[in-house]
Amino acid sequence: MHAAEIKKLFPLLDQHVNGKPLVYLDSAATSQKPYTVIEKLDDYYRRYNSNVHRGVHTLGTIATDEYEGAREKVRAFLGAASTEEIIFTRGTTTALNLVARCYGTANLTEGDEIVITPMEHHSNIIPWQQVAKATGATLKYLTLLEDGTIDMNEAQTTITSNTKIVSVMQVSNVLGTINPIKELTQLAHKHGAVMVVDGAQGAPHMKVNVQELDCDFYAFSGHKLGGPTGIGVLYGKKQLLQNMEPYEFGGEMIDFVGLYESTWKELPWKFEGGTPIIAGAIGLGAAIDFIGDLGLDTIKAHEQELVSYSFERLSEIDGLTIFGPKERAGVVTFQLDDIHPHDIATVLDAEGIAVRAGHHCAQLLMKWLKVSATARASYYVYNTKEDIDALKDGLVQTKEYFGDGF
Numbered sequence: 212m213h214a215a216e217i218k219k220l221f222p223l224l225d226q227h228v229n230g231k232p233l234v235y236l237d238s239a240a241t242s243q244k245p246y247t248v249i250e251k252l253d254d255y256y257r258r259y260n261s262n263v264h265r266g267v268h269t270l271g272t273i274a275t276d277e278y279e280g281a282r283e284k285v286r287a288f289l290g291a292a293s294t295e296e297i298i299f300t301r302g303t304t305t306a307l308n309l310v311a312r313c314y315g316t317a318n319l320t321e322g323d324e325i326v327i328t329p330m331e332h333h334s335n336i337i338p339w340q341q342v343a344k345a346t347g348a349t350l351k352y353l354t355l356l357e358d359g360t361i362d363m364n365e366a367q368t369t370i371t372s373n374t375k376i377v378s379v380m381q382v383s384n385v386l387g388t389i390n391p392i393k394e395l396t397q398l399a400h401k402h403g404a405v406m407v408v409d410g411a412q413g414a415p416h417m418k419v420n421v422q423e424l425d426c427d428f429y430a431f432s433g434h435k436l437g438g439p440t441g442i443g444v445l446y447g448k449k450q451l452l453q454n455m456e457p458y459e460f461g462g463e464m465i466d467f468v469g470l471y472e473s474t475w476k477e478l479p480w481k482f483e484g485g486t487p488i489i490a491g492a493i494g495l496g497a498a499i500d501f502i503g504d505l506g507l508d509t510i511k512a513h514e515q516e517l518v519s520y521s522f523e524r525l526s527e528i529d530g531l532t533i534f535g536p537k538e539r540a541g542v543v544t545f546q547l548d549d550i551h552p553h554d555i556a557t558v559l560d561a562e563g564i565a566v567r568a569g570h571h572c573a574q575l576l577m578k579w580l581k582v583s584a585t586a587r588a589s590y591y592v593y594n595t596k597e598d599i600d601a602l603k604d605g606l607v608q609t610k611e612y613f614g615d616g617f
Contacts, residue, residue, distance in 0.1 A: 214592065217505070217593050220245045220593075221244065221245050223243050223244070229562070229563055231561075231562050234564040235593075235594075236588040236589060236594065237565045237567050237588075237589060238594075239571075241435060242415065242434065242436060242437050243593065244437055244438070245498075247500070247501050248437055248438060252493070255493050259273040262489070264463065264480075265463075279294070280496060281493050281496030282479070284495075284500065285297050288503070290420030290421055292449070295449055296449050297446060297479055298483060299442065299443070299479075299483055300430075300444065301442070302441065302443035303334060303410070303431055305445075306431075307409060309445055310338075310407055310445065310447070311341065312458045313455040315342035315346070316342055316346060318375065322347070323348040325376045326352070326369060326374050326377045327352060328361060328379055329355055329576055329579045330380065330386060330388065330575075330576045331378075331379070331409070332384055334409070334572070335379075339376070339378060353369055354366075358537075359383065360388055361388075361390060363391065363394065366398060367398065372403065375404050376407060377406050378408075379392065381408050381413030382417075382540045382542075383540075384411070384573065385542070385544050385571050386542070387518070387536070387540045387543070388535055389538070393423070393425070396424055406426045407426070407427065407430075408429045410430055410431040412435070415435045416507070416540050417507055418508065427448050428445065428446065429445075430445050430446075433494070433495035437501055437502060438495040438499075439498075442488050442492055442494065445482075453478060459485065460473075462484050462486060463483050463487055464480055464481045464483055510591075513592065514541030515541075517590045517596070518541055521533075521599050524600065525545065525606070527603070529610075530610065531546070533545045534546075541589060543588045544571075544585045544586070544587040545586055546585055548610065552568035552569065552584045553568045553569070553584070556586060562604075563601075564601055567587045570583070588602055
């Protein structure tokens with residue numbers, strides 16, 4: 212995989228920021244978009260912009276075919292059994308909230324338990340807090356080991372016959388931890404619980420087969436794998452989705468409307484109220500094509516190489532601490548001496564290097580790490596070892612700058 216050549220396929224990366232060549236190391240927040248995705252969106256708006264499903268004219272037919280064709284691409288991408296199990300949403304957050312609202316609130320009662328981890332993104336914490344408040348269920352947390360991985364021995368006792376939902380991120384957006392989803396799913400099912408997976412940091416970086424994982428729900432966002440913003444996916448097992456009531460009403464999800472009662476369309480459309488995210492879905496389909504051509508195994512291997520190189524180069528800097536396990540996805544989160552992460556990010560930005568600084572929507576994990584914030588570099592298909600060299604040089608410059616200031 213020649214990342215330097217792949218980088219040329221992403222137009223935004225060919226620019227200077229603050230007079231320096233852009234080094235983009237913030238793909239865990241959002242990835243950049245290849246020409247093919249941008250051109251697909253442009254083609255939709257220029258050539259066949261129309262609403263879907265409702266019209267019989269030619270533009271509507273083309274738009275519908277492209278939209279539903281994107282759903283089939285997502286089905287194949289996730290290894291789902293049917294397109295009935297693929298619901299388009301605004302993103303991972305919306306998808307997780309849909310599960311919490313439509314499944315959790317409807318099926319949990321006082322005495323039931325929801326199990327998550329302290330490493331979760333806020334989008335996989337707050338919805339379950341709200342379900343617990345609404346139903347009287349108890350929210351419990353799996354224990355993390357010192358390296359930021361889940362203590363699977365303790366999980367055997369945390370997940371019990373009272374557990375009705377286990378919801379865990381596939382990959383930590385802070386630590387890069389790759390969680391044992393298949394094993395957790397088996398444990399959840401052993402006790403009769405459903406397994407919900409936040410795949411926002413998983414699907415863009417590794418092969419996912421929801422049937423092999425046997426998870427009950429899986430959510431991801433398009434913008435983290437080269438697709439547009441504002442589009443995401445919820446996979447759900449057909450039997451579960453069929454028994455769930457929608458929470459958005461009107462437009463596309465309607466079957467029959469009476470004076471006092473109405474009925475919904477069949478899956479997956481009953482969960483897609485209003486005009487759907489047509490351009491977003493079509494763009495997501497193009498992104499899946501692009502990623503498929505590169506190969507997810509190749510992408511994963513490339514990111515592993517970058518992570519190993521990061522440990523090698525960044526470990527040369529005195530006072531730099533990297534958080535999380537050695538075996539991880541393409542995320543490196545760190546602190547440098549007592550320099551605030553926002554100051555680190557500001558100095559790096561002056562050198563054209565984009566990293567993320569803050570709590571990364573993971574305040575519980577920051578508390579577990581005993582820090583208020585961290586800096587994070589995250590990688591994707593277009594990053595190179597030269598990017599990491601630039602990061603290392605920028606961090607040395609940051610250290611020298613603040614060292615002189617003291």
